[in-house]
Amino acid sequence: MIVLKNIEKIYRTETVETIALHGIDLEIEEGEFVSIMGPSGCGKSTLLNIMGLLDEPSAGYVHIEGTRIDSYSDRSLATLRNHQIGFVFQSFHLIPDLNILDNVMLPLIYRKTSTKERRERARTALERVGLQSRLHHFPHQLSGGQQQRVAIARAIVGSPRILLTDEPTGNLDSQMGGEIMKILQSLKSDSGTTVVMVTHDEEKAEQTDRVVRIFDGRLVA
Numbered sequence: 001m002i003v004l005k006n007i008e009k010i011y012r013t014e015t016v017e018t019i020a021l022h023g024i025d026l027e028i029e030e031g032e033f034v035s036i037m038g039p040s041g042c043g044k045s046t047l048l049n050i051m052g053l054l055d056e057p058s059a060g061y062v063h064i065e066g067t068r069i070d071s072y073s074d075r076s077l078a079t080l081r082n083h084q085i086g087f088v089f090q091s092f093h094l095i096p097d098l099n100i101l102d103n104v105m106l107p108l109i110y111r112k113t114s115t116k117e118r119r120e121r122a123r124t125a126l127e128r129v130g131l132q133s134r135l136h137h138f139p140h141q142l143s144g145g146q147q148q149r150v151a152i153a154r155a156i157v158g159s160p161r162i163l164l165t166d167e168p169t170g171n172l173d174s175q176m177g178g179e180i181m182k183i184l185q186s187l188k189s190d191s192g193t194t195v196v197m198v199t200h201d202e203e204k205a206e207q208t209d210r211v212v213r214i215f216d217g218r219l220v221a
């Protein structure tokens with residue numbers, strides 16, 4: 001379960017102060033598939049980054065699986081992020097010089113597992129997204145939808161409890177976007193993964209369990 005309590009986020013530069021989030025209270029149940037919608041600049045990515053422990057709130061606190069995050073050391077935070085949370089972004093961020101299998105094995109490099117086990121897990125994750133026949137292809141040899149499926153495989157290879165996705169279908173046509181939605185739904189239904197998806201696409205948001213709407217850094221529904 002993810003709990004956000006009275007989250008504020010203020011970005012300060014020398015001349016400007018931007019209040020990106022104003023007192024957000026949000027609870028996301030384990031195994032829930034939630035979408036976050038709102039106009040450009042309303043704070044969606046900021047919220048996702050705070051949920052994913054990539055950024056710290058200026059005030060308020062985050063609980064993940066019952067533990068208040070600000071009680072963690074940087075090292076335990078990194079471990080928590082590496083083991084419990086997977087990320088998928090709109091642009092796939094694959095490493096062009098590594099084949100698909102090696103790209104997917106990458107997050108396991110910090111774990112004390114053998115290369116053989118890491119390879120097995122990467123194969124299983126790639127099977128899960130239907131890319132078992134492309135293991136030795138390089139990213140540029142795949143379509144956009146396939147590259148996004150690799151990014152999902154990489155995000156789930158460590159079996160995270162939480163998958164955070166920032167416009168995962170934003171760069172894809174509607175058929176490929178539909179395939180990505182099916183994969184996200186299967187993660188929820190087959191493994192009970194909690195999935196949070198930032199999207200601008202009303203139709204895709206309606207396919208999730210709950211739509212959270214943000215306007216000007218505040219929750220509106």
Ligand SMILES: Nc1ncnc2c1ncn2[C@@H]1O[C@H](COP(=O)(O)OP(=O)(O)OP(=O)(O)O)[C@@H](O)[C@H]1O
Nearest residue numbers: 011012018020038039040041042043044045046047
């Ligand atoms: N690193 C930063 N420094 C200063 N201001 C920032 C920073 N990151 C975001 N902002 C500001 O915070 C606000 C929220 O940005 P955020 O990226 O969370 O919006 P968003 O809803 O995800 O937008 P979009 O849909 O366009 O991606 C915006 O006004 C943005 O300009």
